[in-house]
Each structure stands twice: as structure tokens, then as C-alpha cells.
Amino acid sequence: MEYVQARVATLHDFADPLPPAPTGHTAVVVPMTEREHGRQAADRVFRTLERLAPARVVVPLRAPAERVPRIREWLSTYDLTLDLLWCDGPRVGDLLADAGLDGDRGKGRDVWLGLGPATEEEFVVVHDADTTTYDESFVRRLLFPLTRGYAFSKGYYARVEDDRLYGRLFRLFYVPLVRALLDGTPHPYLRYLDAFRYALAGEFAATADTARRIQAPRKWGLEVGTLGDAFDVAGFDATAQVDLGTYEHDHRAVDGSAGLSEMSRSVGETLLRSVVERGVDVDFDTLPERYRATATTLVDQYALDAGFNGMEFDREHEREQVKRYAAAVQEPTSPDDRLPAWADAPVAAEAVTDAATADVEAVVDATQAEAPGRDDD
Template structure:
């Protein structure tokens, strides 16, 4: 426990705070993929939201057509004002293509599709559905600063489970990379990025006005992209970070299509683009070496911290991850952003109509198939 302030307002968990917050004026966006279906963590999140009763819950869903109907039926069992936006249907694709917004799918695109609708309420909260330790204080803590003049709130927590340190992508990639960059470029923007206790947390809240200014990277870089827009829209004075206490969720492997290695490439690309947008020129020839040195210094610090607490610390595996992440330090490719909702021609209502029509069509097709099978 500590109470140190940083460059942004930091709200600490000193005595299990459960502050009053404008839940009735908030939308909650909970992105899901097919792996969340009827899961214990997702059920905990939704059951908790039932007790809190926010103005609306929006679930942007990335799943194959065969899972959409069962997903909607499951989500309908919760006593919530809940909307499911299926993000992978043909009408959604056609709508985005007509607006010149076609491109790959991913978490960032899913959340962006929901943000337009979510901004109908005064405040918007975004968090993941795989949080085993989710409780009612998460929502109230994230919303509390917004009711007191702040525009953007970011959650933070210690990723400690089973007597081990987790949060590897943040500890071993983001933190040393930002610090290596900040040493070479002591700018306000990099100081802002280095101010967050857990910059890659998926939990944030913002005013509806700020939400409409978010330019979402389509994939895993959403968290970093959001911080870039928060720096421009809220700055140091109107940004807060909030201690969410104990936090447990699913762990990812290093390799594989959704592993930490792939995520590091997306996070790195987004980070480097936002840095360039803030007029900072990166020396990519020397940065991998500077990152590696900074990461290895931190590795020694993590090791002694773990030993101090009697934790296991797999030094060799963490060193291997640093080498893996070093390969992600490359000049970014072409930008792959969705523009701010304030700058697009389509409307949130059009997105909702297309997503619902796509989901209804899938349900009709499945019903007809069942009827045909029974006739046979």
C-alpha cells in the first residue's frame, strides 16, 4: 500500500473505497469473443452489473455466425438494458466499406463500433469480460473522477497470482520501451505515457465528449491509442488513474496468433505511430539495444522484489521474452486506425441497425435449417 502521486491524479485503494458514482448516467462497453460464452468470469461481470444497473450495457461481439444466436440468448438472461452488436456480419461490413472504413477486425474495431452508441449516455466505461476478480467497486471507482471534473480515468492494479508476477507485456515490453524512449526524448507526451501504473489495462472510463474523439487502432493497440487521444483531449490536468485492487484474469501464451508476441507487435506499432504524431523522431537502429538494456535492469529489480516476497521468479523465461519483444521494435507500417466518431459520416444508429439485422438474419437462417431438417 502506498499513496504517492504522479504526474496525473492517482486514486489509491487505502481502505477498500466504494465511492458514490453516476452509474445511472453511464454506458458500459464489455467486448466479447466466442471464448467468453457462458464463462464463469463473464457471468461474474454481468451478474455484478445487474446489481449496479447502469443506463445501458453494450456487448460488441466477435464470433462466427453459428455462435451468434446462442450468445444473444445467453446474454438475454441477464436483467440488464443490454444490446449485442455483432461485429462480423455482412451489413456491418457493407456499412463500413461504404464509409471507406473497411479493414481487418480486432478488439479495437469492436470497441469502436460500440463507442458511438455508448456515447448516448453522459459517461462511458470500457472493461474486459475475463476478469475473475471483478466486483462492484470497479465501476464506481472508474466513474468517480468523471463526476469530479476529470475527462478520462484509467484503471490500474498489480498482476500478482499464484505467488508469481504476471502482466508480462506491460512489465517487460511497455515499461522499458517507454523509459528508453523517454531518456532520449524527455517530452510531455512520453512523460504522460510513463505516468500510468498499468498503461495496458483494458479498463477505462471517459466522458461521452472524449469518447467521440477516440481514434481506435483496429487490433491490440487499443489501450495505447486511447492514451494518445486522452493526452490530446484531457491532458495531465483532467486525467486520473484509479487503483482497482486485486485483479485476476486469463493468461496468454507468448507465442500463437493471440499470444503476447503478436500483441507486442500491435502495441509497438501503435505506440510508434502515436509518438510520430507527437513530433518525436525515433532512432530505430539504436532503440532495440537501449530497450534491451533497460529491460534487463528492470528484470533484476523484479527478481529481487519477487524474492523479497518469497515468490518464484523465472528469470530465464523472462529474459527470453525480452529477446522476443525486441523483435517487435521496428518502424510502423501504414496507419490502421478508425477515425474519431466526431469525424465519420455514418451514425451510431446505422451501426446498431446493421448489427441487429445481421444477427436476426443468422437466427432466421438457423431456424429455417432446423425446420428443413425436421421435414426430412
């Protein structure tokens, strides 16, 4: 246990706190894909939210049409004021296309869709649905700083499970990349990025005004993109990070379309674009080598830490991951895919909600009409 304050206010789990929080004025955004449907972790999340009784729960859902009816039926079993936003419906797609917002789909786009209606409440909390250790302290802890004048709150926790160190994308990519950049220039934005104990955590809370000013990247760069906007809106003085204690959820493979290597490209693109946009002079010719050197040193430090705690640690495997991630350390060249802040969006949040609701009703009606044994005479 430690009690060190970072450059942003850092709240520690000294005594398993369950602080008071304005849950009755809060919307909780829980992005889901079809894989979370019916799983024990997701059930735990929604059962816990029942006890918290937030003003509303918004579930942006990415799933094929044939899975939507069963997922809606499952979500209806929870005693919650819950808005199901099917992100892949035709009406939502047409609405975004007409507003010039069509493009790649991903977690960032889903969360952005959920933030629109969520900001009708005073406070917004965002977290995933795959947390096996979820309890009501998560939402309360994230909200607590917002009742004390802070505008943005980020969760953190140690990714230690089964006698192993996880959080590989953060440990082996984000941290060494930010440190390599910071060694080159002590820019305030880089110091801000370096202040977070787990910058790639998906759990955050914000005032509605702050949430309306988030320009969400469409894919895996969401967490880094959120920090960039938080720096602009809240800065050091109005940002807090909160210890969420024990935290366990699904692990990803390094390879594959949703693997860590693919995620590193999205995270790296978003991070480096945000750095350049804020006036940091980056030497991209030397940055990959500086990143690898910093990451290699960290691998040795992690190996020592794991050995100290009697944990398993595959040093060579971690070094190999560093080599894979180094491919993502390059000057951003792809088009900026960020969605506009809701404060400036060319589409109304209510219109998105209405379109998503109509899409869900249409696919449910179609499923019922095709059900065996239906007599339409």
C-alpha cells in the same frame, strides 16, 4: 501500500472504497469473443452489472454466425438494457465498406463499434468480460473522477497471481520501451505515457465527449492508442488513474496468433507511431539496444522483488521474452489502421446499431428455420 501521486491524479485503494457514481447516466461497453460465452467470469461480470443498473450495456461480439443465436439467448437471461452488436455480420461489413472503413478485424475495431452507441449516454466505461475478480467497485471507481471534472480515467492493478508476477507485456515491453524513449528526450507525451501504473489495462472510463474523440487502432494497440487520444483531449490535468484492487483474468502464451509476441508488434507499432506523430525525435538505430538494456535491468529488479516476497521467478525466461519483444522495436512502416473518432466518422452510430441488430435477427431466423422437426406446411 503506497500513496504516491504520479504526474496524473492517482486514486489509491486505501479502504476498499465504493464511491458514489452516476451509473444511471453511463453506458458500459463489454467486448466479447465466443470464448467468453457462458464462462463463470463473464457470468460474474453481467450479474454484477445487473446490480449496478447502468443506463445501457453494449456488447460488441466477435463470433462466427453459428454461435450468435446461443450467445444472444444467454445474454437475454440478464436483467439489463443490453445492445448486442455482432461485429462480423454482413450488413455491418457492407456498411463499413461503403464508408471506406473495412479492414482488419480485432479488439480495437470491436470496441470502436461499441463506443458509437455508448456515447449517447453521458459517461462511458469500457472493460473486458474475462475478469474472475470483478465486482461493482470497478465501474464506480472508474466513474468517480469524471464526476469531479476529469475527462478520462484509467484503471490499474498489480498483476500478481499464484505467487507469480504476470503483466509481462507491460513489465517487459511497454515500460522499458517508454523509459528508453524518455531517457532520450523529456517530451511531455513520454512523461504522460510513463505516468500510468498499468498502461495496458483495458479498463477505462471517459466522458462521452472524450470517447467520441478516440481514434481506435483495430487490434491490440487499442490501449496505447487510447492513451494518445486521452493526452490530446484530457492531458495531465484532466486524466486520473484509479486503483481497482485485486484483479485476475486470463493469461496469454508468448507464442501464437493471439500471443504476447504478436501483441507486442501491434502495441509497439501503435506506441511508436503515436510518439512520432507528437513530435518526438526518435533514434530508431539505437532504440532496440537501449530498450534491451533497460528491460534487462528491470528483469533483475523484478527478480529481486519476487525473491523478497518468496515468489517464483524465471529470470532466463523473462530475458528470453525481452529478446522476442525487441523485434517489435522498430520504426513504424505499416499503414495507419486507426478508425476515425466518432466525432468525425463517415457513418452514424445508429446505422451501425441497426445493421448489427438486423444481422443478429437474420442469423437467428435462419437457425430456427433449419432446426430439426420444424414443420413449414
